[in-house]
Each structure stands twice: as C-alpha cells, then as structure tokens.
Amino acid sequence: MKTIYLDNNATTRVAPEVAEAMRPFFGELYGNASSMHSFGGQVRHHVERAREQVAALLGADPSEIVFTSCGTESDNAALRGTVEAHAGRRHHVVTTRVEHPAVLSTCRYLASHGCRLTELPVDREGLLDLQMLEDLITDDTAIVSVMWANNETGVLFPIEEIARLCQRKGVAFHTDAVQAVGKIPVDLSRTPIDLLALSGHKLHAPKGVGVLYVRKGTRLAPFILGGHQEGGKRAGTENVPYIVALGVAADLAARHIREEVTSVRTLRDRLEAGILASCPDAHVNGRRDQRLPNTANIGFEFVEGESILMDLDALGVCASSGSACTSGSLEPSHVLRAMGVPFTAAHGSIRFSLSRYNTQDEIDFVVAHMPPIIHRLRDLSPFVPKAKA
Numbered sequence: 001m002k003t004i005y006l007d008n009n010a011t012t013r014v015a016p017e018v019a020e021a022m023r024p025f026f027g028e029l030y031g032n033a034s035s036m037h038s039f040g041g042q043v044r045h046h047v048e049r050a051r052e053q054v055a056a057l058l059g060a061d062p063s064e065i066v067f068t069s070c071g072t073e074s075d076n077a078a079l080r081g082t083v084e085a086h087a088g089r090r091h092h093v094v095t096t097r098v099e100h101p102a103v104l105s106t107c108r109y110l111a112s113h114g115c116r117l118t119e120l121p122v123d124r125e126g127l128l129d130l131q132m133l134e135d136l137i138t139d140d141t142a143i144v145s146v147m148w149a150n151n152e153t154g155v156l157f158p159i160e161e162i163a164r165l166c167q168r169k170g171v172a173f174h175t176d177a178v179q180a181v182g183k184i185p186v187d188l189s190r191t192p193i194d195l196l197a198l199s200g201h202k203l204h205a206p207k208g209v210g211v212l213y214v215r216k217g218t219r220l221a222p223f224i225l226g227g228h229q230e231g232g233k234r235a236g237t238e239n240v241p242y243i244v245a246l247g248v249a250a251d252l253a254a255r256h257i258r259e260e261v262t263s264v265r266t267l268r269d270r271l272e273a274g275i276l277a278s279c280p281d282a283h284v285n286g287r288r289d290q291r292l293p294n295t296a297n298i299g300f301e302f303v304e305g306e307s308i309l310m311d312l313d314a315l316g317v318c319a320s321s322g323s324a325c326t327s328g329s330l331e332p333s334h335v336l337r338a339m340g341v342p343f344t345a346a347h348g349s350i351r352f353s354l355s356r357y358n359t360q361d362e363i364d365f366v367v368a369h370m371p372p373i374i375h376r377l378r379d380l381s382p383f384v385p386k387a388k389a
C-alpha cells in the first residue's frame with residue numbers, strides 16, 4: 001500500500017538533494033570545523049556556506065545565524081537567554097495561549113522561576129487583539145514571543161506589525177517561525193524581529209538541526225556553555241552533516257517558495273473544498289484567509305478524531321488529530337480550546353498538512369474516502385443528536 005503523507009507540519013521527507021549533500025560528511029570530510037588545520041578548514045567552509053544559504057532564505061546576515069540542535073532548543077535559548085541577559089531587571093514575559101509547547105513550557109518554567117507571565121488569548125478564528133498586546137507591555141517587559149504560523153491550524157499572526165510594535169516599545173521580540181519558514185516568504189531585512197526560531201525537519205532537512213536567528217546587537221545570554229562555537233552563542237562541536245543539510249534545504253526552500261504559495265495552496269484548497277462539500281457538519285478551524293498555504297484543520301462534528309485517523313491510517317493516509325490525546329487522555333488540543341471551539345467539534349478535528357511532494361491524485365483519493373469514513377463513524381457515535389442520526 002502506498003503512503004499518502006499529509007502530516008508535513010509534524011515532520012517532512014528529507015529532500016533527496018539534501019540527503020545527497022550530507023553524504024561526504026559521514027565519510028572523507030570528517031574534520032572538526034573549528035580545527036586550525038586545513039582539513040578542518042575545508043569542513044568549516046561548508047558550515048559557513050550553509051550559514052549563508054540560511055541567511056539568504058531569511059534576508060539576514062550570516063553572522064546572525066546560530067545553528068542549534070532543533071526548533072525546541074532555539075525557542076528555549078531565545079526565551080531563557082533574553083531573560084537571563086536582563087539579569088533580573090525585567091521580569092515580564094508575554095506570549096500567546098496557542099504557542100507550541102517549546103515556547104509555552106519554557107515561558108511557564110520562567111514563570112515558576114520569578115517571571116511574571118502573560119498568555120494572550122485568541123478569538124474564535126485564532127487571532128490576537130493587538131491593542132491588548134500593546135496595552136500590557138510595561139517597562140518591566142523583557143520579551144514578547146508570538147509564533148509566526150500556528151502548527152495546528154496554520155493561522156498566521158501579523159508578525160511584521162507585532163515586531164514594529166515591540167520595537168516602538170523597546171522590547172525584545174521573538175517569533176517561533178518553525179512552521180512559517182519555507183512555506184511563506186520571510187524577510188528579516190524589512191521586519192524588526194530580534195530573535196527567530198526555525199527547525200530543519202519542518203523544511204525537508206533531517207530531524208535534529210535548527211537555527212536561532214539573533215539580530216545584531218540583541219542582548220542574549222548563551223543557553224549552552226562550553227567552547228567558542230557559533231560566535232560564543234551556542235557551544236558544542238558543529239553538527240556538520242546536519243548543518244550542511246539545512247543549508248541545502250534552505251536553498252531549495254527559497255527556490256520552491258512560489259510553488260508553496262501556488263500549487264501547494266491549490267491542492268490544500270481542493271482537499272478542503274472537496275471534504276466540506278461531501279461531509280455534512282464539517283468546518284475549517286482558524287481564519288481561512290490568514291493561513292499557511294499547506295494546512296487544513298477540519299472539525300467534524302460528533303465524531304472522534306482518533307477514529308478518523310485510524311480509518312485513514314488503514315488506507316495509508318497520514319494525517320494528525322487536532323487534539324493532543326495521544327496518551328488516551330480526552331483533553332482536546334490547547335489551541336482549539338483557546339479558540340473556544342466547542343467540545344463536539346474539537347474532538348473530531350483533523351489536521352491535514354501538505355508539502356510540494358503531494359499530488360492531485362493523492363488529494364482526490366482522500367476526498368473520495370472521507371465521506372464513507374465520517375458517515376460510518378457518525379452511525380456509531382454516541383454524540384450525534386437524535387435529529388441528526
């Protein structure tokens with residue numbers, strides 16, 4: 001059975017060009033990028049090339065790119081490093097209720113260690129009230145952290161506007177851009193973002209490599225202490241094959257970005273329209289015209305998301321549940337809960353996330369198979385009101 005992979009917000013296929021570019025660094029090119037000899041220098045050259053490739057994708061200067069082990073590390077380093085750099089003089093951290101756990105858990109950790117934390121609410125469509133954000137920034141605010149694109153719904157926050165607001169207020173601004181980079185254009189030369197996190201495995205590089213962008217002049221205490229690697233901002237011997245991989249993936253992303261916002265969007269819209277037309281009592285979670293081009297989060301009333309996923313899995317289709325009840329807990333996703341999505345829909349929410357490797361045949365296969373799945377599950381559902389059954 002062929003796999004139809006529609007879970008690209010969880011992780012992506014390593015691009016063949018990326019896998020190929022890594023290979024020499026598992027073989028003959030094993031030098032330490034920080035060594036003085038030319039054997040190491042050769043390897044260093046490839047690390048610096050990757051830094052330029054990532055910088056080019058972001059509209060940044062190569063000196064502003066810090067390689068890390070993952071998106072989670074980048075988020076931790078941005079938040080903890082900024083608070084530490086203020087040496088106790090600023091205690092207030094601002095974020096949103098819909099962040100990825102990499103940000104939310106770190107903010108809550110900081111709150112349990114003396115910081116004051118504000119978690120901004122979102123409305124029914126997953127959007128923020130920027131006036132509320134502006135009003136709650138004080139002289140005590142150390143950092144504002146707002147994700148660029150939500151991993152569950154794809155909803156985009158107006159990051160350029162928020163960055164300018166923080167700049168006006170003189171507050172550091174961090175964005176978790178793990179889902180945005182490679183899917184929509186990001187240009188840091190025009191946007192006063194101080195810190196930005198991205199992750200390799202969300203843009204066709206392997207798992208276990210990320211970047212923290214640190215704008216020149218931003219105050220940041222290092223998160224991992226040790227040697228002088230990465231300009232003293234992140235110690236540890238450079239993970240050369242993975243850094244090279246991320247460089248090539250960034251290069252590919254820059255060249256494919258038009259495809260993301262055109263053909264990937266077309267496939268996503270085809271999937272969404274097909275399902276909404278054929279499955280009654282289904283609707284899109286999140287503001288439809290402010291979303292990533294690859295993500296569709298659809299709530300099916302009166303069914304369990306997990307049951308839909310199991311039926312899709314039996315057909316070789318990989319999607320994901322909007323709810324985080326992987327361990328059998330019946331808690332719906334914190335993102336859908338923050339949006340006030342009713343229980344009956346939050347439990348039956350499915351996230352489909354596409355990539356440039358998907359085809360129209362795959363989408364049409366899923367559209368054709370959804371109605372019987374939903375119909376069968378509703379027949380079995382204890383949630384369906386009598387009138388609907």
Ligand SMILES: *Cc1c(COP(=O)(O)O)cnc(C)c1O
Pocket residue numbers: 009010069070071072073100102147149150151176178179199200201202208209210
């Ligand atoms: C996947 C993801 C992360 C974590 O990145 P890792 O490299 O897996 O640690 C952080 N934030 C968002 C929005 C993500 O989707």
